[in-house]
Amino acid sequence: MCAAVYVLSTVTGYVLTSALLLKCPTLLHRRKRESFFSRHISHRGGAGENLENTMAAFQHAVDLGTDMLELDCHLTKDEQVVVSHDAHLRRSTGMNAYISDVTYAELPPYLCKLGVTFQRECYCEGGEDKRIPLLRDVFEAFPNTPVNIDIKVNNDTLIKKVSELVIKYDRENLTVWGNASNQIVKKCYKENPRIPVLFSFPRVLQLLGLFYTGLLPFIPLKEQFLEIPMPSIITKLKDPSRMTKSQRLLTWLADTLLMRKALFDHLTARGVQVYIWVLNDEEDFQRAFDLGATGVMTDFPTKLKDFIERNGIAKPQ
Known part of the structure; x- marks a missing residue:
């Protein structure tokens, strides 16, 4: 009984500590210095307009x-x-x-x-x-x-x-x-660690593992940018009627796991900017910003500019 109580109290303490640090990460980690902040990102310069x-x-x-x-x-x-x-x-x-x-x-x-x-x-x-x-x-x-x-x-x-x-x-x-x-x-970081690096695909998977196990608040991060796709846009790139059930399920699962406001808020609080790519529709712009993404990468910079101005989406002070 005593052992069970001890385990329960230990687990409870870990969960509470993890939850606190998820909300207040600067208690454990110094916030990364942001030399620039991007809301509006032009993919390949704006491949839909030039x-x-x-x-x-x-x-x-x-x-x-x-x-x-x-x-x-x-x-x-x-x-x-x-x-x-x-x-x-x-x-x-x-x-x-x-x-x-x-x-x-x-x-x-x-x-x-x-x-x-x-x-x-x-x-x-x-x-x-x-x-x-x-x-x-x-x-x-x-x-x-x-x-x-x-x-x-x-x-x-x-x-x-x-x-x-x-x-x-x-x-x-x-x-x-x-x-x-x-x-x-890794080679980029080794060549010049003064240039900020983004999360590679394996590191994104590791990041998700840390987030869902509650370990992320305790782990230091060398990357300063998380650049990830919004998986749900696959239904706009491919004919949904031609997608198999397994493809639709995989898309839904990836979207559910990746598009997490709690994750984005934690990273941005640590000075890690979150960019979602490549979004070309206003409903996707809105979803990305609602989820707490720092910025949106688009092929249509004019459309994104108009959306940001019309909806008053300002950079944080």
Whole structure:
């Protein structure tokens, strides 16, 4: 009986302590310093309004007042850091080659019309700017705009060169980098721990495990950005009638586990920003902000800007 009472009191004490620290994490952890704060994030510069990852797209988003540009980086054969999503050039340019196999001078322009990945049956037709830019072009053009860099391949030289560019343009306090791959994120952090990193996919799974077991309030976190999809948008990207029952169940389960206000509130209280991607409908914007997400990543920066202004969604003071 005494042993049972002891176990019960111990468990109760742990649960209460965990609940307290979940609500008040700064009792145990120093809040991470936020050098910038992003509500409005333009995915690939706003792939639904301009050709993705072009200077025209980035300029349009910055002119609108976006808080952050999201982009992707690869390395050319002559070791130039270029801004492009795909490793292979077929989809974006029609050229049957990998970026890593051609020099920067040999890169063709983007096609006139590109599909918008996160909007079903949607295409963007570009203007005059179809050039694949260099990362340094973006840094030079927008010295005060935060940039979210997806390191697309596990390449030590790419990681080193991106870090060198960030340092050269004095952007360690205006940049976040990483990838879904834990290997890439570890290499980024090792190369330059002064540039904030995002949670890799394995670390997101670990984060959820810690959250649901009540251990998260006790564990330090090196990451400063949680960037996750809203699983429910899959029903907008695929025809729901063609989804199997297991696919629908998996989507519902992932959405239920990931989209948790208590988790987002705890992380933001610790100085970890939470970005939800890639949302292109107002109902999804609203849900993300209602759940406590710091910011929303979108292909349609004008639509998101109008939504934020119309609903008075301000940055916290």
